[in-house]
Amino acid sequence: xxxxxxxxxxxxxxxxxxxxxxxxxxxxxxxxxxxxxxxxxxxxxxxxxxxxxxxxxxxxxxxxxxxxxxxxxxxxxxxxxxxxxxxxxxxxxxxxxxxxxxxxxxxxxxxxxxxxxxxxxxxxxxxxxxxxxxxxxxxxxxxxxxxxxxxxxxxxxxxxxxxxxxxxxxxxxxxxxxxxxxxxxxxxxxxxxxxxxxxxxxxxxxxxxxxxxxxxxxxxxxxxxxxxxxxxxxxxxxxxxxxxxx
Amino acid sequence: xxxxxxxxxxxxxxxxxxxxxxxxxxxxxxxxxxxxxxxxxxxxxxxxxxxxxxxxxxxxxxxxxxxxxxxxxxxxxxxxxxxxxxxxxxxxxxxxxxxxxxxxxxxxxxxxxxxxxxxxxxxxxxxxxxxxxxxxxxxxxxxxxxxxxxxxxxxxxxxxxxxxxxxxxxxxxxxxxxxxxxxxxxxxxxxxxxxxxxxxxxxxxxxxxxxxxxxxxxxxxxxxxxxxxxxxxxxxxxxxxxxxxx
Numbered sequence: 001x002x003x004x005x006x007x008x009x010x011x012x013x014x015x016x017x018x019x020x021x022x023x024x025x026x027x028x029x030x031x032x033x034x035x036x037x038x039x040x041x042x043x044x045x046x047x048x049x050x051x052x053x054x055x056x057x058x059x060x061x062x063x064x065x066x067x068x069x070x071x072x073x074x075x076x077x078x079x080x081x082x083x084x085x086x087x088x089x090x091x092x093x094x095x096x097x098x099x100x101x102x103x104x105x106x107x108x109x110x111x112x113x114x115x116x117x118x119x120x121x122x123x124x125x126x127x128x129x130x131x132x133x134x135x136x137x138x139x140x141x142x143x144x145x146x147x148x149x150x151x152x153x154x155x156x157x158x159x160x161x162x163x164x165x166x167x168x169x170x171x172x173x174x175x176x177x178x179x180x181x182x183x184x185x186x187x188x189x190x191x192x193x194x195x196x197x198x199x200x201x202x203x204x205x206x207x208x209x210x211x212x213x214x215x216x217x218x219x220x221x222x223x224x225x226x227x228x229x230x231x232x233x234x235x236x237x238x239x240x241x242x243x244x245x246x
Numbered sequence: 247x248x249x250x251x252x253x254x255x256x257x258x259x260x261x262x263x264x265x266x267x268x269x270x271x272x273x274x275x276x277x278x279x280x281x282x283x284x285x286x287x288x289x290x291x292x293x294x295x296x297x298x299x300x301x302x303x304x305x306x307x308x309x310x311x312x313x314x315x316x317x318x319x320x321x322x323x324x325x326x327x328x329x330x331x332x333x334x335x336x337x338x339x340x341x342x343x344x345x346x347x348x349x350x351x352x353x354x355x356x357x358x359x360x361x362x363x364x365x366x367x368x369x370x371x372x373x374x375x376x377x378x379x380x381x382x383x384x385x386x387x388x389x390x391x392x393x394x395x396x397x398x399x400x401x402x403x404x405x406x407x408x409x410x411x412x413x414x415x416x417x418x419x420x421x422x423x424x425x426x427x428x429x430x431x432x433x434x435x436x437x438x439x440x441x442x443x444x445x446x447x448x449x450x451x452x453x454x455x456x457x458x459x460x461x462x463x464x465x466x467x468x469x470x471x472x473x474x475x476x477x478x479x480x481x482x483x484x485x486x487x488x489x490x491x492x
Contacts, residue, residue, distance in 0.1 A: 198336075201322055203348050211339050214339075215336070215339045218338055
């Protein structure tokens with residue numbers, strides 16, 4: 001059977017073509033729906049499974065939805081989130097991709113600021129080794145009347161080995177004129193100067209790398225209010241590193 | 247304690263150390279002075295084992311061991327401390343975390359027990375007090391947001407906590423005001439002046455030597471020691487300049 005989609009579609013441009021060719025179009029059309037009532041706050045933490053997960057969220061007036069994900073599955077794992085924000089609503093997203101070998105992990109978000117005074121903040125960190133790829137495609141739509149929107153998106157990737165890669169594609173569609181939209185992206189290697197400084201104090205290379213990666217990944221979970229939960233997510237992310245990454 | 251013989255080293259194929267020979271005995275403080283570009287910092291980095299600094303000839307023996315055969319973190323565990331001219335900032339890693347990892351890694355590799363949280367804090371408090379630094383520094387990310395002087399004092403707090411037998415201090419006096427210079431000088435004496443310890447002070451200026459009295463002063467130029475004398479040599483250099491003396 002021919003697959004439902006191809007990498008020629010913008011939202012799937014960094015996806016795994018082999019996986020797409022074999023994908024079941026019925027399964028791909030499935031969305032999990034979350035409705036956050038006006039004034040309510042919902043927070044979710046999850047570990048993304050292999051394949052494609054699609055989540056559609058509606059956040060009522062003054063409500064907030066926070067989502068924190070670890071995406072370390074293979075060979076292909078994609079978490080897609082579509083969020084519509086009512087007046088004064090907030091969306092917080094923290095995502096980490098970790099992968100090695102030939103795997104590919106990605107986050108695809110689409111945040112619609114449908115009414116004024118809504119805010120969104122997205123922080124994605126990628127740690128890739130082997131020949132793996134980490135992706136973040138983030139679209140922010142601000143409709144004509146959504147004045148005073150404040151939307152931010154930040155992506156940073158660390159490639160631990162030559163051969164690993166990361167892609168990001170911020171897309172901002174802004175139809176209101178009184179808004180703040182910020183995005184930033186950086187892709188680099190682990191800080192060798194910091195690694196040597198740690199070694200000079202007696203910290204072995206594996207521990208140094210772990211500490212540096214932990215600090216890097218922590219940005220994505222900084223907004224988790226529950227300290228124990230934040231710690232747990234960090235530990236889970238680090239556990240996904242595996243020995244070949246260190 | 248430390249014996250350097252005919253050391254040649256290069257960075258990116260450029261020869262910096264050119265047959266450097268030097269011996270520092272237990273209980274001694276040696277100062278290395280010299281003009282910019284003489285190879286002072288390179289000597290520090292070669293002793294610390296910084297990647298990219300390649301030894302092409304010669305040997306370094308530290309307490310009877312071949313120092314150059316050890317990895318940087320093993321050198322630290324063997325009792326070598328390298329004080330950085332420019333201490334490195336590590337966002338996201340607290341001083342407490344960094345130092346506990348360092349102390350415990352060193353203890354572990356020497357087959358000693360790890361410090362408990364309470365023991366570590368007590369030790370840190372004592373050494374921070376010696377350098378007149380607030381204990382709150384332990385909660386802050388390593389060197390982030392520290393002034394130049396605070397970074398240098400924090401280096402000495404680290405030295406106090408790690409309790410090395412040999413310290414190579416690369417321009418620890420740069421960036422210090424007069425009061426901080428005295429505090430750092432007294433700190434070095436308190437931590438390192440002992441019959442079983444030794445110090446190699448790399449400096450441009452005589453002023454630190456007013457507080458930390460060297461037993462031997464060397465002049466380094468073009469990658470080798472060109473003159474060796476007593477403390478009076480430093481004063482002579484200060485008055486007449488490197489060109490006249492060396």
